[in-house]
Amino acid sequence: MAKIDVTQIEGxxxxxxxxxxxxxxxxxLPDPDYSGYVKKESFDKTASEMAALKKQLKEKMTDDEAAKQKEQEEREELQNKYEKLLRESEIAKNKAKLxxxxxxxKLxxxxAEAMADGNLEKxxxxxxxxxxxxxxKVRAEALKDTPKPTPDGDSKTMTLEKFRKMSHAERATFYAEHPEEYKELYGGKE
Structure with missing residues (x-):
């Protein structure tokens, strides 16, 4: 409240x-000078407009933050899918080489997975x-191709050609002593 200057009143x-x-x-008393002040009605109107804008801005920031969060999640999902595809591609390449x-x-x-994971121990x-x-495998194949020794100590194997040059008595003896070899000569047939 304004104070009255009583010094202006004599005595x-x-x-x-x-x-x-x-x-x-x-x-x-002169009317007060309100030139530096805002009318209450104008102030109230501006204050309510400002409050509404603040609320909108806050909602918009929340929407923006939600959009950023969603975008971040989508980016992470894409990154995970990309890394998974890279790993699968690397495994497939390693499988082909192996x-x-x-x-x-089974190996x-x-x-291939151990190579992709960097597990050198595995x-x-x-x-x-x-x-x-x-x-x-190599040993088995080498043994399969190695000729079987003959009973007389000769390392030559019996062939169909040699067998046919034998007499009937020799053939019968060979058949009696070596039935498995005889089967092999005739392709498993007797």
């Missing part, structure tokens, strides 16, 4: 209370298994 200090009241009532090297089917999957263990298996 105010010596006046009685009734005289002071009369002097104050007679005092002409099959070309003659790996057994191919396991070794790769070396499977390489050892493959080499052992390969060595057994």
């Amino acid at each position: 105010y200090a010596e006046m009685s209370a009734e005289d002071k009241l009369k002097a104050l009532e007679a005092l002409d 099959v070309a090297l003659g790996y057994e089917e 191919v999957d396991e070794t 790769v070396f263990v499977n390489q050892k298994k493959h080499l052992d298996s390969f060595e057994k």
Whole structure:
């Protein structure tokens, strides 16, 4: 509330209370200067508009944040799918190389995945298994192709041509002593 400057009233200090009241009532005060102030109606209108805009901005920020979150999740999902595809592609390439090297089917999957995962310990263990298996195969084939020794100590094997040049008695003896070889000569037929 505005204060009245009583120094402008002459003899105010010596006046009685009734005289002071009369002097104050007679005092002409100028209208206050409100040029630096805003009217209450304008202020209230602006304040309500500002509150509405703040609310909209807050909602928009929430929508933007939700959109960013969704975009981030989609990006992560795509990244995971991409990494999965890269891994599957690498495994497939490794499988093809391992099959070309003659790996057994059960070792191919396991070794290809270990290679993709960088598990060298598993790769070396499977390489050892493959080499052992390969060595057994080579030995079996070598034994299969090795001629069987004859009973007389001669390392020459019996052929169909040699068998046909034998006499009937020799053939009968050979048949009695070596029935398996006889079957092999005639392709398993007697």
